Amino acid sequence: MILYGTVKTALGALRRNVLRTMLTTLGIVIGVAAVISMMEIGNGATIAVKRTMASIGANTVVVVPGAATTGGVNFGAGSVMTLTPQDADAIVRECPAISAVAPIVRARTQVVYGNRNWVPTYIYGTTPSFLRVREWTDLAEGEPFSEHDVLNSGKVCLVGQTVVRELFGGRSPLGKEVRIRSVSFKVVGVLRKKGANMMGLDQDDILLAPWTTVKYRVVATSLSSSNQSNSAAAGNLYPCTQLNLYPIPSTAEQADTPQPIRFTTVDQILTAARSSGQIPAAMEQVGELLRERHRLASGSPNDFNVRDMTEITKAMSSTTEMITKLLLCVAMISLVVGGVGIMNIMLVSVTERTREIGLRMAVGAEPGDILRQFLTEAVVLCLLGGLTGIALGRLSSYLISSLLHWPTATSLAAVVAAVVVSATVGMLFGFYPAFKASRLNPIEALRYE
């Protein structure tokens, strides 16, 4: 009730000099509008940066098989094949922090088209979701192969730009057939150019095919041994005959790393966390799930490794943090400038209304009443400015996104912060003038000319 009366009085006092009220508020309006539009543009930039980072694999979590140890001799990562395609299916089904998963079967061998041949850095047997994991879904040409092709070991493939250049001399390879170790693959799509990765390896030097095809028709090694790329005998026309459904590990290996029999294995599993923030959760969920699926007793070491792209993630978080801090600085400066404007005008207002203050004191206003009245005026001024600023800020960020096509993202936090900060600015910068007003001597104030 008292608050209502004070706010009403404050509004009345502000209405008495509309032009000055508007000019005073302008500082806060511009400050808050700047904060809002900066925050929204900054948010947009952050999201854009995150998306870019995601496309170079920041959200990727890689699962690789563990190491085999025989008689104290460690054979290194990947020397025992422990991951199965079913593991991949289970990960995407049961880990909520994972958005997509792709099993990978690697091969390194010659690809032939016509009279040209080339050995791509990567020949990956995988599923269509590989493209989603690597943020590579929009192809330069053609269509990706389907889940159906994976089930049927379809002889289709996608090729990267480097492969197109080397084998096809830059002409469109769509519908052409390439041979990989005597198996012919129809090119159904061409990947967009991605360039080199952070190690300098050419990511466009790639050929993607259904993993079943690569596994059974191209590589076709025994299942639990490693090094598929060199174990398949060159020139074997029917590699499928080598398929051994029931691999028999050596007794020593069996004793050292006991494990259930796996019918089919993959070289690694590539997964994508839903967001960079969920990477730790994703790694933990994948680890738990795989330990359970591989029936590892508690205390025994993992027969797999889960890795994230720590370096990229760090770069990303420091970049976005930088953007946010920078914008915060700019926002602070503009709000402080606005606040100083408020203080300036409130001081002028106190001087100008000295007689009014004297009169109010004469009719019984206590110093506290005067303090409250001027403080309320400052806060009301700032809040009005804040609200106008929010509207103006939203408008300008809308204009920026629609006219300049910069990415923006609405930010509720910015709106809340703007309101809170403008009220605080009102309090801080309104206090001194209000205090000065409340300390006036009524006799002198009444006599003031």
Next chain:
Amino acid sequence: MELIELRDIRKTYFLGEVAVPVLKGVSLRVARGELLALMGASGSGKSTLMNLLGCLDRPTAGEYWLDGREISGLSAKERARLRNRTIGFVFQSFNLLPRTSALENVLMPLCYTREPLSEQVKRRRAVELLERVGLADRIDHQQSQLSGGEQQRVAIARALVNRPSILLADEPTGNLDSQTSQEILQMFQRLNVEEGITILLVTHDPGVAASAQRTIRMKDGLLAGIGEVQPAGTP
């Protein structure tokens, strides 16, 4: 019981090291319902006495009994409440809030009252007072749209809105022509007779002082002569 009793009131201002005595021992009794005038040349200390009587300032020494209460030692906050409840001020320069309607000007002192009054009660009281001072048709006029006499009448209504027992008028007719001055003085007399409000007029115009029941003269910080109470005469 006297409404106001001053006992040997002294007020000394200090300009740096120099002490400037302004009131040098003023003793005065004012009965409830009196209409009296305070006269004196400028520099005689009548403004200082007025400020003390209006509880705007505190005496350096002496006792001030208002309505049976010694109030010379009250804090600023307590004096503010006292002013709000028991004292109404009318100034030479009217002191209305600019760009504010007559009604809102009259309502202003009620913002600071501690009495729990509803908005309707406050409004009714203000409207009644404006009607009493003959401004029923000027309620929504702003300060700039009112003549000097009308402004002073709004100021009187404002001074009365908290139903004070004392009205202090500092040169109330100083900025008005003689015709309007007479109207204002008659209004003071009417309020004094009909409402029993104690009124103190500060002036240096003998014509104004003549409308009071008695006149007090000040000279060099002392009361030079306390007149006898006369029936309110026509000036």
